[in-house]
Amino acid sequence: MLYKHFYTQVQEYPHKVAVVCGNQDLTFSELNSQVNSIALRLGEEGMGKGKVIATSLPAGIELIATMLASFKIGACLLPLNSKFTDTEITDYLSRSEASLVVALTEEITRIASLSVELSTIAFESIDTADGNSVVEDDDAQAPGLVLFSSGSTGKAKQVVRTYRQLIAEYEAFTQTALVDATDVFLCSVPLHHAHGFSNAFMASLLNGAKLVITPGEFNPRSVIRALEKHAVTVYPSATFMLKMLASTRLKQQPDLSQLRLVFTAGAPLADEIREALQQTLTVTACQLYGSTEAGAIALNIGDAPANSVGRPLKGYVVSIVNEDGLECPPGVEGDIVVQSPSAATEYKNNPDASAETFIEGNYVTGDIGFKNVHGDLFITGRKKQLINVAGLKVDPIEVEKVLMALEPVREVVVLGKPDSDYGEVVKAVVVADDLTEGDVVAHCKANLAEYKWPKMIEFRSEIPRSPLGKILRKYL
Numbered sequence: 001m002l003y004k005h006f007y008t009q010v011q012e013y014p015h016k017v018a019v020v021c022g023n024q025d026l027t028f029s030e031l032n033s034q035v036n037s038i039a040l041r042l043g044e045e046g047m048g049k050g051k052v053i054a055t056s057l058p059a060g061i062e063l064i065a066t067m068l069a070s071f072k073i074g075a076c077l078l079p080l081n082s083k084f085t086d087t088e089i090t091d092y093l094s095r096s097e098a099s100l101v102v103a104l105t106e107e108i109t110r111i112a113s114l115s116v117e118l119s120t121i122a123f124e125s126i127d128t129a130d131g132n133s134v135v136e137d138d139d140a141q142a143p144g145l146v147l148f149s150s151g152s153t154g155k156a157k158q159v160v161r162t163y164r165q166l167i168a169e170y171e172a173f174t175q176t177a178l179v180d181a182t183d184v185f186l187c188s189v190p191l192h193h194a195h196g197f198s199n200a201f202m203a204s205l206l207n208g209a210k211l212v213i214t215p216g217e218f219n220p221r222s223v224i225r226a227l228e229k230h231a232v233t234v235y236p237s238a239t240f241m242l243k244m245l246a247s248t249r250l251k252q253q254p255d256l257s258q259l260r261l262v263f264t265a266g267a268p269l270a271d272e273i274r275e276a277l278q279q280t281l282t283v284t285a286c287q288l289y290g291s292t293e294a295g296a297i298a299l300n301i302g303d304a305p306a307n308s309v310g311r312p313l314k315g316y317v318v319s320i321v322n323e324d325g326l327e328c329p330p331g332v333e334g335d336i337v338v339q340s341p342s343a344a345t346e347y348k349n350n351p352d353a354s355a356e357t358f359i360e361g362n363y364v365t366g367d368i369g370f371k372n373v374h375g376d377l378f379i380t381g382r383k384k385q386l387i388n389v390a391g392l393k394v395d396p397i398e399v400e401k402v403l404m405a406l407e408p409v410r411e412v413v414v415l416g417k418p419d420s421d422y423g424e425v426v427k428a429v430v431v432a433d434d435l436t437e438g439d440v441v442a443h444c445k446a447n448l449a450e451y452k453w454p455k456m457i458e459f460r461s462e463i464p465r466s467p468l469g470k471i472l473r474k475y476l
């Protein structure tokens with residue numbers, strides 16, 4: 001079903017450039033030929049509907065083609081961050097019940113050494129010049145994507161969304177942002193993240209728009225050059241990226257006159273960043289509100305106040321409710337609850353967390369906010385104590401469990417602290433004997449992705465608590 005939308009663009013624009021990465025580009029027809037070859041190889045390995053196919057590939061044409069191939073055969077895609085540690089990859093592959101991993105040869109060697117049973121395909125071994133096809137599977141109710149969402153349990157939760165839910169998000173975003181085949185998207189955000197997957201990958205290629213990918217680590221000068229060179233019209237970004245763009249000093253003002261929509265997701269966009277971006281690059285940025293569970297939910301376009309996340313996407317309903325479940329009047333804070341055809345309906349194999357989050361067809365986000373009289377949504381806080389590192393969510397309980405595995409550690413509390421560059425960074429307050437900061441850092445490097453590492457480590461003799469034993473975080 002999702003592939004069918006892509007193939008419509010292949011038929012309509014066969015010779016139009018579909019994707020660009022570095023010095024490589026492919027037309028829609030050429031990309032589809034690669035997709036067919038990969039889909040054929042996946043089928044030969046027994047993959048299809050109901051099977052989970054993991055990818056551990058860098059952002060680029062290889063990943064794009066493999067994702068589309070997974071969708072063509074009706075499988076369920078698990079895009080992994082190739083920077084995850086062995087512990088994290090093993091956990092995600094095991095809990096998702098992945099049957100196969102597609103990765104580059106070097107990464108395949110690492111994955112093959114892990115204690116998880118599954119097949120592997122080195123991308124380099126696929127004859128992408130073959131172009132032979134396989135029959136498309138278009139079961140709308142089949143699972144199409146699995147991502148892991150941080151939460152209060154200390155272990156990332158599995159979010160599985162069907163093809164119908166993914167298509168619903170794509171259609172709603174397209175109608176809200178007025179995307180069409182004349183657009184050019186620039187992607188510098190991770191494609192294994194909900195933001196990059198939905199708002200760059202799906203939003204562009206399923207509409208016949210060009211997708212330009214900046215390879216490697218984020219480089220503000222490279223992004224500015226790409227925005228100008230490719231006459232980019234839509235740039236889904238992250239707050240810390242926009243801050244770096246705004247602070248980049250250039251000898252010559254770039255021509256970004258084609259850039260009609262720049263938006264950030266995952267972290268609030270401060271007024272000073274928005275204003276600096278406008279002053280430096282004459283670019284106006286806005287905010288998108290979304291989640292792993294539902295994808296994009298609201299987008300600030302039109303006449304919405306700059307510090308809001310705008311109004312819900314077409315066909316979505318966002319309510320603000322109080323503790324009694326009653327809707328709050330304009331200006332009054334409450335829980336943000338979403339009715340959306342794109343939202344998941346449960347966390348896989350986690351009934352307790354599902355019961356708290358998915359209630360009577362509603363998705364309870366865990367965020368706090370209010371709406372003004374015009375229906376614009378404002379995010380004011382969150383119930384959960386997730387740490388927001390440059391738009392990536394870190395569960396403090398997960399980091400605490402990793403640190404408690406260090407034998408000298410008696411107690412540990414992990415929390416977020418404000419940071420001018422990343423929004424928040426991870427801080428660990430540790431009670432331990434004969435333990436150094438170097439020991440903590442080395443242990444985290446071996447067991448956690450880099451953005452989860454504590455950037456601040458403090459040793460104390462005890463953790464401050466209330467008379468009832470509650471941790472007094474305000475003193476940390």
